[in-house]
Amino acid sequence: MKLNCVVVDDSTIQRITIAKLVKEHPELNLVGDFSNATETRACLANKKVDLLFLDIEMPVQSGFDLLDGLKNRPQIIFVSSKSDYALRAFDYAALDYLQKPVTKDRFNKAIQKALDIRRIAKDGPEEEGEFIFVKSNLKNFKVYIDKIKWVEAFGDYIKIITEDESHLVLSTMKSFEAELPANKFLRVHKSYIINIEKVERFNSKAAEIGAAKIPLSRNKKEDLAIALGKDQ
Incomplete structure (x- = not known):
């Protein structure tokens, strides 16, 4: 089963770039892409999302603000033009931290981490679900x-x-x-x-x-x- 992904970035160009990489990857499914925390939060409340590509510096609410308001977080891959936030990003148990501009090779390495985690979880004891x-x-x-x-x-x-x-x-x-x-x-x-x-x-x-x-x-x-x- 593919990983359901959401891309969040206030830059249209950067958002389109990451969304394109998601669409081209055979193991990923793009659920949506958004420019702000409000629209993203609404999507996460109604859709099953496995992986969130999240910009940090956004108007009104930052990527960190978005995560602080979530009870259940998907796996997070931060995408930022600055390295300054990397240490704080991993306080949120981030899967990876991609620095812009993102290359396809670096993107695929981050995705492999997500796929490895899914495989380990699948091979482990069956989780109690509904x-x-x-x-x-x-x-x-x-x-x-x-x-x-x-x-x-x-x-x-x-x-x-x-x-x-x-x-x-x-x-x-x-x-x-x-x-x-x-x-x-x-x-x-x-x-x-x-x-x-x-x-x-x-x-x-x-x-x-x-x-x-x-x-x-x-x-x-x-x-x-x-x-x-x-x-x-």
């Missing part, structure tokens, strides 16, 4: 929310497809949808609910999750684009 219990074949199963890829209507049942397995559960789509976090899942069709974070690409007719193509109802493309933070 989960629900479902009953399938007369047995109760614990299903982790983040592992659900999509849910499909199946007659009087629903079929829950996860990263590891699938479960056929006696339930309606409406009642099961109510159990899922609205900021992570979207009903894109009368017969399908998808995990927004699992979508790799989409068009006006379907969303792709791995090799599966999930049909989109009319007008759902716009809802999905908004949920993913993509331009129409």
Whole structure:
């Protein structure tokens, strides 16, 4: 799964430069780019962000001010034209400190650190995350929310497809949808609910999750684009 990234810099040129490097990297996904702390904070409150490329000197609120107001911080890579802030930056457990102008080679080295951390976390003990219990074949199963890829209507049942397995559960789509976090899942069709974070690409007719193509109802493309933070 790609790392979801946000770029924050009040300089349009610098912001475009970093955003371009993010878009070109096969392991990264650009969620958004912003020129100030206020817009960034709003994005972080509504989107799953793994990695934040953060300028320090910005008008009204600095990069440090932004971080001071966050309860849950993503991994941080500071990007600054000055080296003066490097020591303070690491008080915020920064992953790296890139000095402008940022070269592609130096950028990739910083990204490798983020990828290594993700790999170590993935190889370690499974973290306890949000989960629900479902009953399938007369047995109760614990299903982790983040592992659900999509849910499909199946007659009087629903079929829950996860990263590891699938479960056929006696339930309606409406009642099961109510159990899922609205900021992570979207009903894109009368017969399908998808995990927004699992979508790799989409068009006006379907969303792709791995090799599966999930049909989109009319007008759902716009809802999905908004949920993913993509331009129409």
